[in-house]
Amino acid sequence: MNAGVTPELGAEVAVTNIPPSSPRRRLEELAAEVAAAIPGVGSAAAAAVAVPGGRFGVALRLVCELVPLRPLAEEVRSRIVTAASSAGLGEELGPLDIAIEDLITAARGQA
Amino acid sequence: MVLVLRALARLVTFVLLVALAVAGGAAALFSIQGGDDPLSLASLADLLRLPELRDTVGDYLDQIEADGPLAKVTALAGAGAVVGSVLLMIGALALRRERLLVLEEGGEGRIVARPRPFEQLAVDAVRRGGAAEARARLRVQRGGRSGRLGLRLAHPRSEPASAATKRASAALAPLLTPFHVEPRIEARVAEKGTRVR
Numbered sequence: 001m002n003a004g005v006t007p008e009l010g011a012e013v014a015v016t017n018i019p020p021s022s023p024r025r026r027l028e029e030l031a032a033e034v035a036a037a038i039p040g041v042g043s044a045a046a047a048a049v050a051v052p053g054g055r056f057g058v059a060l061r062l063v064c065e066l067v068p069l070r071p072l073a074e075e076v077r078s079r080i081v082t083a084a085s086s087a088g089l090g091e092e093l094g095p096l097d098i099a100i101e102d103l104i105t106a107a108r109g110q111a
Numbered sequence: 112m113v114l115v116l117r118a119l120a121r122l123v124t125f126v127l128l129v130a131l132a133v134a135g136g137a138a139a140l141f142s143i144q145g146g147d148d149p150l151s152l153a154s155l156a157d158l159l160r161l162p163e164l165r166d167t168v169g170d171y172l173d174q175i176e177a178d179g180p181l182a183k184v185t186a187l188a189g190a191g192a193v194v195g196s197v198l199l200m201i202g203a204l205a206l207r208r209e210r211l212l213v214l215e216e217g218g219e220g221r222i223v224a225r226p227r228p229f230e231q232l233a234v235d236a237v238r239r240g241g242a243a244e245a246r247a248r249l250r251v252q253r254g255g256r257s258g259r260l261g262l263r264l265a266h267p268r269s270e271p272a273s274a275a276t277k278r279a280s281a282a283l284a285p286l287l288t289p290f291h292v293e294p295r296i297e298a299r300v301a302e303k304g305t306r307v308r
Contacts, residue, residue: 057220064228066235070214070289073222095220099211103228105235 023092024048024056027084031058031096034083035076040067042104044076055094063102073098116202123199210251212258212290226251230260232286237264240282242275243301249292257291265301272298 028046035044042063048056058080064072077096084093141155148154156162174181211223226249233247244265251258260283266275275298283294 066232069224069228069232070222073214077219077222095218097220098222100214100222100224100228102225103231105231 023089024050026087027056027058027089027093030083030087030089031060031080034080035060035062038072038076038079040065040072041076051094053094054092056092057094057097059097059099061099061101063104064100065104069100073100113202113205116198117205117207118202120199120202124203210253211255212249212251212292213255214290223255226258229286229292233260233262233283236282236286237262237279240278242266242279245279257293259293259295260287261295261297263297263299266298268300272300 025048027048031046031048032044035041035046042065044063045061046058048058051057060076060080062073062076076098080096081090081093084090137155138152141150141152144150144154146153171181175185176182209225211225212229213221213223215222229249230247233249234245237245237247242264246263248261249258250261262279262283264275264279266272276296279296279298280294283296286292287294
């Protein structure tokens, strides 16, 4: 578990001491971009932390639309794993924690 | 412990705010007139017997300055006040960590949800089932692997409460059962003018 990793939704992950091309940074960006592109996901923010074994655990926070949560989260996880493998980051990707933070409802969307 | 301190801090805050509002209102009211008129601050001081209080406090302070049992009691009371203040500060400032409902957990990581989106899904399910209005509150048990969903719904007058409860329970089952969340449903008749889907 990666307690303490709490990226702000919609905000860029403020980690200044990580090179832009580091696996950690690339995993964060990849996870957030892949998740945000999935239908049903309103917005996504990701943070990665090093875990034993030379990997990076990713904590993903999602704001979703009014859809079943677990199938959506499983879809997000599956696509991130696939995308990480395609990007050559499969070995670096550790546990992927997904937190559903909020839902976008019709009433709030109109506001 | 923190829950008790938090509740105590809220109570003390409420009482102090009410006292402050009353004091402010009284000061404003008694500022309308001046001198020794009935609605003057001097009149307010007389009503509150502030001159007598000043004498009493003055005697009390004189006794504290001297050695004796009163000085010791006062010192203990002061220490108690400091401890009480620290406890109230803990109650007011302690961070409350929201419990998350664990939807899935394994070697690949966890999937969790805050109570709010889960409550929104529950309300949506019940409203699609025909309830006029619904409000939900999820209490997640320690560990996040189960919980209890309190749901209040309004149903049409033409429908018995038991039927509305049963319908809501059926609508919620697919959402709640996989996550070991028990529903507690309260049904009441919808007020006139409320649209029922």
